Amino acid sequence: MEGLTLSExxxxxxxxxxxxxxxxxTKKVASNGRVLExxxxxxxxxxxxMQIMExxxxxxxxxxxxxxxxIALKLVAVAQSGLPLRVESLNTVKDLPLPRxxxxxxxxxxxxxASYASDADNPASYxxxxxxxxxxxxxxxxxxxxxxxxxxxxxxxxxxxxxxSPQQSPPTSPHTWRKHNRHPSGGNNERPLAGPGPFWxxxxxxxxxxxxxxxxxWSGHSxxxxxxxxxxxxxxxxxxxxxxxxxxxxxxxxxxxTVASATTxxxxxxxxxxYDDPWKITDEQxxxxxNQFKTIQxxxxxxIPGSAAKEFFTKSKLPILELSHIWELSDxxxxxxxxxxxxxxxxxxxxxRKNGYDLPEKLPESLMPKLIDLEDSAVVPxxxxxxxxxxxxxxxxxxxxxPPSKSPSMPSLNQTWPELNQSSEDTAIVHPVxxxxxxxxxxxxEMELKRTGSDHTNPTSPLLVKPADLSEENxxxxxxxFVPGNTVADGYSSSDSYTSDPEQIGSTVTxxxxxxxxxxxxxxxxxxxxxxxxxHSRSSSLDMNRSFTVxxxxxxxxxxAYPPAVPPRPQPSQGTGPHVHRPVDAEGLIAHTSTSxxxxxxxxxxxxxxxxxxxxxxxxxxxxxxEIETHPDVLQAEKPxxxxxxxxxxxxxxxxxxxxxxxxxxNTGKGTTPLAPPPKPIRRRLKxxxxxxxxxxxxTQKTGVIAxxxxxxxxxxxxxxxxxxxxxxxxxxxxETNTVxxxxxxxxxxxxxxxxxxxxxxxxxxxxxxxxxxx
Amino acid sequence: MERIALLxxxxxxxxxxxxxxxxxxxTENELKFHYTVHTSLDVVDEKISAxxxxxxxxxELYLGLLYPTEDYKVYGYVTNSKVKFxxxxxxSNTALRDNEIRSMFRKLHNSxxxxxxxxxxxxxDCIHSRAFDNMVTSMMMQVC
Numbered sequence: 001m002e003g004l005t006l007s008e009x010x011x012x013x014x015x016x017x018x019x020x021x022x023x024x025x026t027k028k029v030a031s032n033g034r035v036l037e038x039x040x041x042x043x044x045x046x047x048x049x050m051q052i053m054e055x056x057x058x059x060x061x062x063x064x065x066x067x068x069x070x071i072a073l074k075l076v077a078v079a080q081s082g083l084p085l086r087v088e089s090l091n092t093v094k095d096l097p098l099p100r101x102x103x104x105x106x107x108x109x110x111x112x113x114a115s116y117a118s119d120a121d122n123p124a125s126y127x128x129x130x131x132x133x134x135x136x137x138x139x140x141x142x143x144x145x146x147x148x149x150x151x152x153x154x155x156x157x158x159x160x161x162x163x164x165s166p167q168q169s170p171p172t173s174p175h176t177w178r179k180h181n182r183h184p185s186g187g188n189n190e191r192p193l194a195g196p197g198p199f200w201x202x203x204x205x206x207x208x209x210x211x212x213x214x215x216x217x218w219s220g221h222s223x224x225x226x227x228x229x230x231x232x233x234x235x236x237x238x239x240x241x242x243x244x245x246x247x248x249x250x251x252x253x254x255x256x257x258t259v260a261s262a263t264t265x266x267x268x269x270x271x272x273x274x275y276d277d278p279w280k281i282t283d284e285q286x287x288x289x290x291n292q293f294k295t296i297q298x299x300x301x302x303x304i305p306g307s308a309a310k311e312f313f314t315k316s317k318l319p320i321l322e323l324s325h326i327w328e329l330s331d332x333x334x335x336x337x338x339x340x341x342x343x344x345x346x347x348x349x350x351x352x353r354k355n356g357y358d359l360p361e362k363l364p365e366s367l368m369p370k371l372i373d374l375e376d377s378a379v380v381p382x383x384x385x386x387x388x389x390x391x392x393x394x395x396x397x398x399x400x401x402x403p404p405s406k407s408p409s410m411p412s413l414n415q416t417w418p419e420l421n422q423s424s425e426d427t428a429i430v431h432p433v434x435x436x437x438x439x440x441x442x443x444x445x446e447m448e449l450k451r452t453g454s455d456h457t458n459p460t461s462p463l464l465v466k467p468a469d470l471s472e473e474n475x476x477x478x479x480x481x482f483v484p485g486n487t488v489a490d491g492y493s494s495s496d497s498y499t500s501d502p503e504q505i506g507s508t509v510t511x512x513x514x515x516x517x518x519x520x521x522x523x524x525x526x527x528x529x530x531x532x533x534x535x536h537s538r539s540s541s542l543d544m545n546r547s548f549t550v551x552x553x554x555x556x557x558x559x560x561a562y563p564p565a566v567p568p569r570p571q572p573s574q575g576t577g578p579h580v581h582r583p584v585d586a587e588g589l590i591a592h593t594s595t596s597x598x599x600x601x602x603x604x605x606x607x608x609x610x611x612x613x614x615x616x617x618x619x620x621x622x623x624x625x626x627e628i629e630t631h632p633d634v635l636q637a638e639k640p641x642x643x644x645x646x647x648x649x650x651x652x653x654x655x656x657x658x659x660x661x662x663x664x665x666x667n668t669g670k671g672t673t674p675l676a677p678p679p680k681p682i683r684r685r686l687k688x689x690x691x692x693x694x695x696x697x698x699x700t701q702k703t704g705v706i707a708x709x710x711x712x713x714x715x716x717x718x719x720x721x722x723x724x725x726x727x728x729x730x731x732x733x734x735x736e737t738n739t740v741x742x743x744x745x746x747x748x749x750x751x752x753x754x755x756x757x758x759x760x761x762x763x764x765x766x767x768x769x770x771x772x773x774x775x
Numbered sequence: 776m777e778r779i780a781l782l783x784x785x786x787x788x789x790x791x792x793x794x795x796x797x798x799x800x801x802t803e804n805e806l807k808f809h810y811t812v813h814t815s816l817d818v819v820d821e822k823i824s825a826x827x828x829x830x831x832x833x834x835e836l837y838l839g840l841l842y843p844t845e846d847y848k849v850y851g852y853v854t855n856s857k858v859k860f861x862x863x864x865x866x867s868n869t870a871l872r873d874n875e876i877r878s879m880f881r882k883l884h885n886s887x888x889x890x891x892x893x894x895x896x897x898x899x900d901c902i903h904s905r906a907f908d909n910m911v912t913s914m915m916m917q918v919c
Contacts, residue, residue, distance in 0.1 A: 036912060306894030313895075321903055324895035328906045336892035361905065 013098050014070045021069065035069070037361070042076045052076060280366040281348050289344040303337035309346070316350050322359060326350055329363045341368075795858070796902040798911050812861045815849045819859050822851065852880040858887065864918070879914055886910045 021034040039049045056071035077098060078084075281289070290300065296312060297304045304312075306327075313323050330346035331338060338346060345367035353359055799808050822838050838851035843866065852860040860883050862876065886907045890896050893904070 036909075036916065306892065310894035320895050324893050324903070325905055327893045327895050328889070328904055331892060334889045334892050336894065361909070 010074070010098060014073050017073060018066055018069050035072075039072075039076065042080065044076065044079050048079050052079065281344055285348065285351075286344060289347045290340065292347065293340050293343050300340050303335075303339055304343055306336040306338075309338050309343070313346065313350055316354060318350060318353055322353055323350075325359055326353065329359065330367070332363065332368065795900070796907070796911075798908075798915070799863075808863055811844075811847070811849065811863055815851065815861050815863075816859065818849070819851045819853060819861065823853055823857075850876050850880070852884070854884060854887070860884070860887075875918075879918075882910060882914060 017038065021038060039052070042049070044052075052072050052075040055075055056068045292312075293300065293304065296308050309327070310323075313326070314320075316323075318326075326346055326349045329349060330342045332342055332345075345363065348367060349359060794809070794812065797805075797809065797812065799805055819838060838853060840848055840850055843849070845866070847863050847866050850862040850864070852862070854860075860880055862879065864876075886904075887902075890902060890904050890907055891898065896902075896904070
C-alpha cells in the first residue's frame with residue numbers, strides 16, 4: 001500500500017481500532033462485522049464508505065489487513081473532515097483529526113457525560129482502565145457507574161463504537177460537546193418520576209404503577225461520566241480538537257430532536273438512564289412489564305401473539321419502522337410471539353426509545369431472555385441448549401457451541417417449567433451413563449434451586465445429572481434453541497440435585513453420608529444399571545428390594561464394585577454369617593437373587609450364598625435353629641449388622657434374648673416365623689408388607705450372611721452387651737436409610753433417563769420441523 | 776460486485792413482481808441491475824411454471840443460474856410463497872460456487888422468514904429491517 005504516515009496518536013488509535021475489529025486475532029479483518037459497524041459508526045454516506053473500502057484496497061483483497069485498515073481509518077477521517085477522498089490525501093493532509101465513530105448507545109451517555117463535564121477532568125490517562133468517576137456520579141449511582149463502565153465496555157464491544165475499547169486512548173476533549181450537551185442534562189439528578197407517567201398511560205390503565213416503573217429505568221447514571229472518561233483520555237490530545245466521542249454532539253442534536261416528542265420529564269429521565277447497563281431492567285420495571293404482560297396474556301408462561309403485541313406497542317406511538325426493529329431485536333426465537341422475557345425486552349426497548357435512546361443494533365445482553373427467571377414465576381429456561389443438544393445427549397456439553405442457526409430460535413419453547421418436584425415416573429431402566437453434565441446455566445440454576453432445598457451436598461457426579469424432570473424437561477424443550485451466550489459453564493454439582501430430590505421425594509431418612517447410595521465417590525464407575533423403581537415397577541418387588549439391600553450391603557461388604565463410598569461396616573463376625581445362613585434362607589436368597597435382573601452385586605452374593613450354604617450345611621445346626629427362629633427372613637443379610645451381630649450374639653452366648661431383641665426389629669410386624677417354610681412365608685410376608693422393612697431386614701440379614709461368608713469364620717466370639725444391641729439398632733437404622741437412599745437413587749436415574757429420552761425425541765422433532773438448515 | 780434483489784410474489788394483479796428489496800454493492804449502475812433483475816423475472820417465471828406444482832422441496836426452491844450474460848450471472852430462488860430472490864453476481868467473480876450461492880439464498884430465505892414473523896411487517900411492504908440489511912451486507916461483503 002502507499003506509504004502511510006500516521007501520527008503517534010493516530011497510530012495508537014488505529015492500532016486499538018484494529019485490535020477491536022480483529023476479533024479473531026488473525027491480523028486481518030474480514031470486511032464485515034465490526035469493521036462494518038465501525039464504518040457505519042463513522043456516519044459517512046454509504047457510497048463514501050464504499051469508496052473508502054475500494055481505495056484502501058480491501059475490496060481487492062477481500063479483507064482488511066492492518067495497512068488497509070489503517071488507510072481506511074485515515075480515509076474515514078479525511079471524509080469526516082469533508083475533504084475529498086483521494087489516495088494522495090492520505091499523506092498530504094496534515095493535522096487530520098482522528099476518525100470519529102459514533103456509538104448509537106452512547107449518545108445519551110455522551111450527553112450526560114457532557115453534563116458532568118464540568119466536574120469531570122479529562123484524565124490524561126492512556127491507561128486502558130476506565131477511570132470510574134465516582135465523584136461525579138450521583139451517590140446512588142456511583143457504584144453503578146463503575147459497573148457500567150465495565151458493562152459498557154462489554155456492551156459497546158458489541159455495539160458500533162470501537163471507542164469503547166478500554167485500550168483506547170484517543171485524545172478527546174469533551175469540551176466542545178460539553179457545552180451543548182449540557183443543556184439537555186439540566187435535571188440530571190432528578191428522578192424522572194413524572195416522566196413515565198404520560199408514556200405509560202397508553203400502556204396501562206394504572207398510572208401510578210407506571211411512574212414507579214419509569215423511575216427505576218433511569219436509575220443508573222453512571223455511564224455518562226464514564227463515557228466521558230473513556231472518551232476523554234487525554235487532556236492534551238495531539239490532535240487538538242478531536243473528540244473520539246465527538247459524534248455525541250451530532251447525535252445529541254438529533255437525539256434532542258427525536259426526544260422533542262417526549263415530555264420534558266422524559267428528557268430529564270434520559271439523563272438518568274441506567275447506564276451501568278443501559279438496558280438493564282430494574283425490578284420495578286420488570287414488575288411493571290410483567291403486569292402489562294398479564295393484561296394481554298394472563299399466563300405468564302405463555303406467549304403473546306404477534307398481533308396482540310403489535311397492537312400493544314403501537315400504542316406507544318413509535319414509528320412502525322422502529323417498532324419493527326424493536327420486534328426484531330426482542331423476538332429472540334423469531335417465532336412471531338413474545339414470551340415474558342421477550343416482551344419485557346421489547347417493552348424496555350420501547351421505553352428507551354421513547355426516551356430518546358437509539359435502538360441498539362443487537363439485543364443487549366441484559367435483555368436477552370434469561371435462562372431461568374428465578375424470581376419470576378415464569379421460568380424461561382433458555383439454555384445454550386444447542387450445546388446441550390450435542391452435549392447432553394452425548395453428555396458432553398459445551399453450552400456455547402450452539403449452532404448459530406439454532407440460537408435465535410431458542411425461546412420459542414419457553415415454557416413454564418413445572419416445579420422442581422417431579423412427578424416420579426417409573427421408567428425403564430436407563431443406561432447408567434454417568435452424566436457429568438453440561439454445566440449449562442439452566443442446570444446450574446436448577447442445581448442451585450435444589451441445593452437450597454437440600455441439606456446435604458453430596459457431590460456424586462455420576463448419579464446426578466439432574467434429579468429431575470424439571471431440569472431435564474427444561475433442557476429438552478428449550479434445548480434446541482437457545483442462546484449460547486447464556487450458558488454458564490459452572491461446575492456441575494450433581495450432588496445437589498440428588499440431595500434435593502430425595503427430599504423432594506419425601507424421603508425423611510436422615511441422610512448420612514455413609515448411607516448415601518450416591519456415594520461421594522464421584523469418579524467411581526456408574527453403579528450397576530439402575531434398577532427399576534423398586535416400589536412399583538416389579539411385581540417381584542422383593543427382588544428389587546433385595547437387590548437394593550444387596551447392593552448396599554455388598555458395598556459394605558466390600559465385595560462388589562458398587563459405590564464403595566460407604567465405609568465398610570464393622571464386620572466383626574464374618575464368621576457368624578454361616579450361622580445365619582440356613583439352607584432355606586440360602587435357597588430363598590438364591591431364588592430371589594436369581595430373579596433380580598441386576599446385579600453384579602448379586603452375583604457375588606449368589607456365589608457367596610452357595611458357599612454359605614455349604615458352610616451352613618456343615619455348620620452349626622443349633623445355631624442355625626436359633627437364628628432361624630430369630631431371623632425368619634434372613635435371606636440376605638449383607639451387612640454384618642443386626643443379623644450378624646445377633647447371630648454372633650446368639651452364637652457366642654447362646655443368648656436367645658439377644659437374638660430376640662435383635663430379631664425383634666428385624667421381624668417387626670412379622671413375628672418370628674418358624675423356619676420350616678421360611679422362604680415362602682417370608683416372601684409372602686415381604687411382598688405384602690411394607691417393602692422397606694423387609695428390605696431392611698433382608699438387607700441386614702443378607703449383609704450379615706454375606707459378611708459371614710466372606711469372613712468364612714465359623715464363629716467369632718463376641719462380647720455381648722447392651723451396647724451391642726444399641727449398635728445393632730443403629731446399624732439397622734443406617735441400613736434402612738441406605739436402602740431408601742439407594743431406591744431414591746434408582747428412581748432418580750430412571751427419571752433422568754426418561755427426561756433425556758424425551759429430550760432426544762423433542763430434538764428430533766425440532767429438526768424435522770426445521771425445513772431449512774441453517775448455514 | 777453483486778446485487779441482491781428481493782421480488783415480491785405475484786400477488787396483486789396490477790402489481791406484479793415489484794421488488795421488496797434491492798441491494799447492490801457497489802452502488803453504481805444500480806439502475807442497470809434493476810433492469811437485469813426485472814428481466815430475469817421472466818426466466819424465473821419460466822422455471823417455476825416448468826417445475827409444475829407441489830414442488831416445495833428446497834432443492835427446487837433454488838433455481839440455479841438463470842442465465843449468464845456477458846458481464847454477470849443471475850441466480851434465482853423462489854420461496855414457497857412465490858417470493859423470488861434474484862441474485863446477480865459478477866462474472867469475474869469466479870470464486871462463487873453453486874454451493875455458496877445456495878447457502879446465500881438459504882440465508883436470505885431465513886432472514887426473510889424472520890422478517891415475516893415480525894407483526895409490524897406487512898407482507899408486501901418494502902423491507903427496511905436492519906437485521907436483514909446487516910445480513911445482506913455481511914453476505915455481500917463476504918463475496919466481494
